[in-house]
Amino acid sequence: MPVPSRDGLKITHLIVKDVRFPTSLGGHGSDALHTDPDYSCAYVNIITENGKQGFGLTFTSGRGTEVIVFCVRALKKFVVGRNVADIFADFSGYWRAITNDSQMRWIGPEKGVAHLAVAAILNSLWDLWARLEDKPVWRLLTDMEPEELVSTIDFRYITDVITKEEAIELLKKMRTGRDERIQYLLKHGYPAYTTQVGWLGYSDELLKELCEKYLKLGFTHFKVKVGLSMEDDYRRCSAVRKYIGEKNYLMVDANQAWSVNEAIEWMKKLAPLKPMWIEEPTSPDDIIGHAVISKALQPYDIGVATGEMCANRVMFKQFLQSGGMQYCQIDSARIGGINEILSVYLMAYKLGVKVCPHAGGVGLCEMVQHLQFWDYASLSGTMEGRLIEYVDQQHEHFIDPCDVVNARYMAPKLPGYSTEFLPGTLEKFGYPRGSEWQKMIKEGLFREPDEAELANP
Secondary structure, eight states, X not given: XXXXXXXXXXXXXXXXXXXXXXXXXXXXXXXXXXXXXXXXXXXEEEEETTSOEEEEEEEEOSTTHHHHHHHHHHTGGGTTTOBHHHHHHTHHHHHHHHHOOTTGGGGOSSSHHHHXXXXXXXXXXXXXXXXXXXXXXXXXXXXXXXXXXXXXXXXXXXXXXXXXXXHHHHXXXXXXXXXXXXXXXXXXXXXXXXXXXXXXXXXXXXXXXXXXXXXXXXXXXXXXXXXXXXXXXXXXXXXXXXXXXXXXXXXXXXXXXSOXXXXXXXXXXXXXXXXXXXXXXXXXXXXXXHHHHHHHHGGGTOEEEEOTTOXXXXXXXXXXXXXXXXXXXXXXXXXXXXXXXXXXXXXXXXXXOEEOOBOOSTTHHHHHHHXXXXXXXXXXXXXXXXXXXXXXXXXXXXXXXXXXETTEEOOOOSSBOSOOBOHHHHHHHBTTTSHHHHHHHHTTSSOOOOHHHHTOO
């Protein structure tokens, strides 16, 4: 796939907005540690001199979004004035430059706020590239020759697990049957599981109502938030098990609430309910702790799922090497964009770990479907034991929202990364001056913004 012509593709503008939705009012997204989330994002729009545009975002949870917005602005020097054709011609080199600035990396490196900001920028660049090729991102990726795709990845720090040469060979081997797998995706989509039933802020009545709703929609996998009270967890998980039946699957998610020993003991008590996995049982940085938990829960046939808050490919490498995860949960907006995520997929495939992406936040379902479609078509070639998370929130704000039918993500068809908001979304939910936020602040539902937030144009 040739790199686009340079004509007219110099980037002239990078616009970043703080966009928030008041999900805390209904307890949507609530878990053991994130009790009042307002689903949000730092939303990036890049524009070239000939008017071509790309849209990208990083998911956040209310306060703190403005910090990522300011960090994106600090990275403008790597974007404005650059020609996107040059970026795509040496994407791995560009990735290393923007993630390893000699001053910005001091607050990282390759993690934290700076890496989240980078992800939003890189997501917008991939969206632009796919639009230039008139393809959805998943088709842009699957249509690349193995050498082209691998050239977008920085392999520094991970060659002890996988090299460029190995990655190219893996992808070449999977060329056989690729076209048939693409046709399967176009016809049948990709299986999903729902987290919508299990937020900790939901009442028992709503829990039952949602289980019934998603069973009727064809779902067979249901995830429940746990971690505040053992008695309450057992009661709620028992209710979900009763509603969904023994043949369907229950997963639980502690969102980092426990110590290692707490996680083991807590899950032993929930084991009679036959959970498929425990997600984020302890600190997302505790690789050895996850390995200890995994080993302790193996006799109970409970896997460990983690990765949505994993900082970079190096930490993923160690999680995968240690046996600390049986389900690898990449997040489309957390580590350094598609470039770095591809490296995690390659390592997970080589080490035999299933990838079940984290999704649900603003734009995450829209983006991550592209990655999992590429994985099935071009790398793993299987859906066995693999699912994409689905949460039914904020999709109505996108021009190309994800389409889930009979509990399966249907293939995106429009060009890009499915990340462009409808025009009215920014006017209503841009923080703090959007019309909806101004209304809610006046009604006393939310506090007056502070000076840092007011400085956000």
